[in-house]
Amino acid sequence: MTVTVEPTSTAATRAGTATGQQVPAAFVAKPVKLVDQFALGLDAPICLTWELTYACNLACVHCLSSSGRRDPRELSTAEAEAVIDELERMQVFYVNIGGGEPTVRPDFWHLVDYATEHHVGVKFSTNGVRIDDVVAKRLASSDYVDVQISLDGATAAVNDNIRGAGSYDTALRAMQHLYEAGFTGFKISVVVTRENVDQLDEFKAIADRYRAQLRLTRLRPSGRGADVWDELHLLAPQQKQLYDWLVANGDQVLTGDSFFHLAAFGEALPGLNLCGAGRVVCLIDPVGDVYACPFAIHDSFKAGSVREPGGFQGVWRDSALFAELREPQSGGACSSCHFFDSCRGGCMAAKFFTGLPLDGPDPECVRGFGEQALAEVNGPTPKPSLDHSHKNPLRSQLGQAERGGSTRKPVPITLGVRPLNGAISAPPVRGCDENPLTGFSPTGPVIQ
Amino acid sequence: MSVPPAPATEFDLDAAWMLHPSVSVRPEPFGALLYHFGNRRLSFLKTRQLLDVVQGLDAAPDARTACLDAGVAPAQLPVLARALASLAAGDTIRRRPAPVEESG
Numbered sequence: 001m002t003v004t005v006e007p008t009s010t011a012a013t014r015a016g017t018a019t020g021q022q023v024p025a026a027f028v029a030k031p032v033k034l035v036d037q038f039a040l041g042l043d044a045p046i047c048l049t050w051e052l053t054y055a056c057n058l059a060c061v062h063c064l065s066s067s068g069r070r071d072p073r074e075l076s077t078a079e080a081e082a083v084i085d086e087l088e089r090m091q092v093f094y095v096n097i098g099g100g101e102p103t104v105r106p107d108f109w110h111l112v113d114y115a116t117e118h119h120v121g122v123k124f125s126t127n128g129v130r131i132d133d134v135v136a137k138r139l140a141s142s143d144y145v146d147v148q149i150s151l152d153g154a155t156a157a158v159n160d161n162i163r164g165a166g167s168y169d170t171a172l173r174a175m176q177h178l179y180e181a182g183f184t185g186f187k188i189s190v191v192v193t194r195e196n197v198d199q200l201d202e203f204k205a206i207a208d209r210y211r212a213q214l215r216l217t218r219l220r221p222s223g224r225g226a227d228v229w230d231e232l233h234l235l236a237p238q239q240k241q242l243y244d245w246l247v248a249n250g251d252q253v254l255t256g257d258s259f260f261h262l263a264a265f266g267e268a269l270p271g272l273n274l275c276g277a278g279r280v281v282c283l284i285d286p287v288g289d290v291y292a293c294p295f296a297i298h299d300s301f302k303a304g305s306v307r308e309p310g311g312f313q314g315v316w317r318d319s320a321l322f323a324e325l326r327e328p329q330s331g332g333a334c335s336s337c338h339f340f341d342s343c344r345g346g347c348m349a350a351k352f353f354t355g356l357p358l359d360g361p362d363p364e365c366v367r368g369f370g371e372q373a374l375a376e377v378n379g380p381t382p383k384p385s386l387d388h389s390h391k392n393p394l395r396s397q398l399g400q401a402e403r404g405g406s407t408r409k410p411v412p413i414t415l416g417v418r419p420l421n422g423a424i425s426a427p428p429v430r431g432c433d434e435n436p437l438t439g440f441s442p443t444g445p446v447i448q
Numbered sequence: 449m450s451v452p453p454a455p456a457t458e459f460d461l462d463a464a465w466m467l468h469p470s471v472s473v474r475p476e477p478f479g480a481l482l483y484h485f486g487n488r489r490l491s492f493l494k495t496r497q498l499l500d501v502v503q504g505l506d507a508a509p510d511a512r513t514a515c516l517d518a519g520v521a522p523a524q525l526p527v528l529a530r531a532l533a534s535l536a537a538g539d540t541i542r543r544r545p546a547p548v549e550e551s552g
Contacts, residue, residue: 034492037478044474046481046490091474093483093490119472121485143470143486 041279041326044090044316049294050284052080052108053100054388057129059397060152060163062191062232065285065297066223067100068390073287077107079307083284084111086312087120094121096148098294100286100388103130116144123148125189127167128174136177148187148215149174154202158195162232164396175210184211187254191219192242193232200245204252215254216246218261221353221363222295223384229354239366240265261346261362264339275348278303278325282316285386290315292325295349299385332359339367346370355381459533461512461525464544465505471540475499482540489538498531505541 055070056063075083087095095115102108103126115122123146131139131147139145149171153159156168178186188207190196196203200216207214221229234242243262246255250270257276263269274280277293284290288306291297303322304315316322331337334345345351346362354363355377361369467473470486479493480502493499500518501511508514515528535541 034478034494037476042476042481091472093472093474093481093485094488119485121483121488146488 035274038274038276038280039326039328041322044092044313045282046092046280047094047096048087048092048282048284049096049098050083051098051100051286051294052102052111053105053286054386055104056099056101056127057104057394058101058127058164058167059390059394060150060167060224061228062152062162062193062219062223062225063389064220064223064225064295065098065100066384066387066389069388070100071287071386071388075286075288075306077110079288080107080111081114083288083306083312084115084118084120086306087115088118090313090316092120094123097122097124099125101127101129112145116142122146123187125150126174127163128171131174131177133177133180136174136181136183139178140181140183146186147178147183148189149178149212150189150191151203151206152191152193153196154199154206158199160396161195162191162193164394165398166396175206175212178212179210186210186212187215188212189215189217192216192234193219194234194238195232197234197238197242200242200249204249213254214252215256216242216258217256218258218347218350220295220347220350222349223297223387224389226353226381226384233364236366236368239364243269243366261343261350261364262366263342264337264366268342275344277301277348278319278322282322284312290319292321293349295347296352297384297386298352298382300352300382301349302385330359332357333373334359334361334369337367337369353382353384355379459511459529459536461515461529461532462510464509465511465514465532465536465541466544467502467505468539468542473499473503482535484538484540487539489540491535491538491540493531498528501528501532502535502541506544 051065051067053070053074054065054067056067059068097112102124105111108130112122112124121144125148128149131149139147150163151159151168151171152162153168159168159171160166175186175188188203188210190203192200203216204214206212219225219229219233221233239262242259243265246253246259246262246269247267255269257274259269260274275293277296282290282292282303283294283297284306285297290303290305290312292301292303301321303319304310306312306315308314310318331340331345334340334343343362343365345359346365348358350363351358351360354374356363356370356373360373361367363370363374365371468484468486471482471484474481474483475496479495480499482491482493482502483489484491493502497518497520501514501520504514504517505511508517511529511532512525515525516522520528532541
């Protein structure tokens with residue numbers, strides 16, 4: 001993933017601050033770029049994403065974490081508190097809490113309070129289902145809590161087609177409560193798709209109306225997003241359209257540094273333009289497993305578990321996967337491209353879940369190399385290791401357009417067969433046994 | 449990105465400054481990360497020397513003294529003033545309301 005040091009960052013030894021939500025290159029007191037330091041990893045993440053539950057009242061077709069049903073192994077309240085204690089010790093400034101729908105966890109508000117009492121700031125993502133007037137007032141009174149409402153269409157028709165019937169009204173009701181409670185600057189988070197890319201100005205208008213801040217992020221082929229990627233990811237002309245919009249409006253929207261693969265269109269977009277996976281960010285999932293980034297819930301990107309004796313800190317500092325990610329990495333097929341310095345080959349998760357080699361072009365490479373590479377992909381693409389999708393369509397989905405992700409049927413699986421000679425067959429070969437670092441060669445720093 | 453340049457000339461090195469009470473400082477090998485819980489602004493200090501300066505502000509009678517105590521060469525003071533100005537623009541550091549009296 002990218003470095004989500006939102007909402008605001010400043011470089012410090014040089015002028016450059018104010019409303020900048022991203023990270024400008026720092027003053028060079030020594031000929032070392034900050035981005036190089038970050039690429040090699042920090043002793044603790046700047047922030048991390050923590051999916052508190054896989055339970056969700058919705059079934060969005062592009063859900064990164066394939067959420068729906070609660071996992072019975074979910075971290076207990078005491079275990080979650082222990083994680084927060086560790087984050088405090090490590091001076092992780094804040095956590096981005098998500099899910100699932102985190103507010104449906106019975107101890108959600110307790111954990112938010114526990115985190116802020118322990119100097120760990122909280123930004124949580126919600127579809128708004130639990131944000132009533134009382135909650136909104138309470139949220140508005142805390143400096144340490146930020147709220148992000150998910151909205152994937154500026155109109156109910158576009159939004160509900162992705163997120164389910166009624167979800168637009170739920171989100172706008174939550175925004176109204178936050179607005180009336182005086183919570184200025186909450187975030188409205190939009191995953192940009194083929195269906196809503198023409199609504200960017202309208203999204204901005206909604207954000208302005210509620211005195212909120214617009215946040216745009218990239219659709220990724222992760223979780224159920226893989227099922228709808230082909231029909232929802234931006235077409236090449238739409239990528240240019242988005243890029244132009246970001247160049248014109250980039251100082252007023254957050255992007256989670258999500259679109260650095262578009263930098264090859266010309267001028268680099270604001271941000272570090274660095275994949276922070278395992279270097280400055282990571283993901284803790286509801287059962288305590290630690291992944292390199294929120295877009296990579298897959299065994300290949302699993303670094304360990306907070307339930308191990310060393311806890312989260314042990315995973316962050318000692319995981320072999322993270323150690324590899326912090327090595328200088330090869331640009332592979334991309335290293336001869338003169339845009340490589342700005343796009344750095346794009347998103348690791350987007351490549352992985354579309355079956356592309358990690359050292360090649362991003363599937364949405366603006367020069368078209370991704371499409372060429374995709375044409376050469378043979379065989380199945382890796383599937384998420386976990387799927388907590390609701391087993392049956394929700395009521396909110398019944399009016400939804402027919403789409404693989406929204407009305408999924410159980411996936412047929414092939415069981416190992418006991419051979420006639422009586423020997424136990426080997427476990428089925430899984431499409432996900434691919435190492436994420438296949439093809440990486442730790443020679444020569446890539447990030448310059 | 450359209451980041452307006454910080455008002456480099458406006459930083460008063462001879463005034464008393466302090467770290468904002470809502471700012472958390474995390475030293476790093478390259479310098480430090482600063483996070484302001486009030487405005488959620490993340491700042492980077494690119495050098496350890498700048499970290500020393502920032503951490504010395506509260507105790508020093510003025511910013512100039514904090515810089516010199518941290519080993520900043522006088523010729524480098526304008527550079528440090530620009531850095532401090534950018535931190536002040538984000539309210540990461542702010543003017544101390546009243547001079548701190550030395551007490552035995």
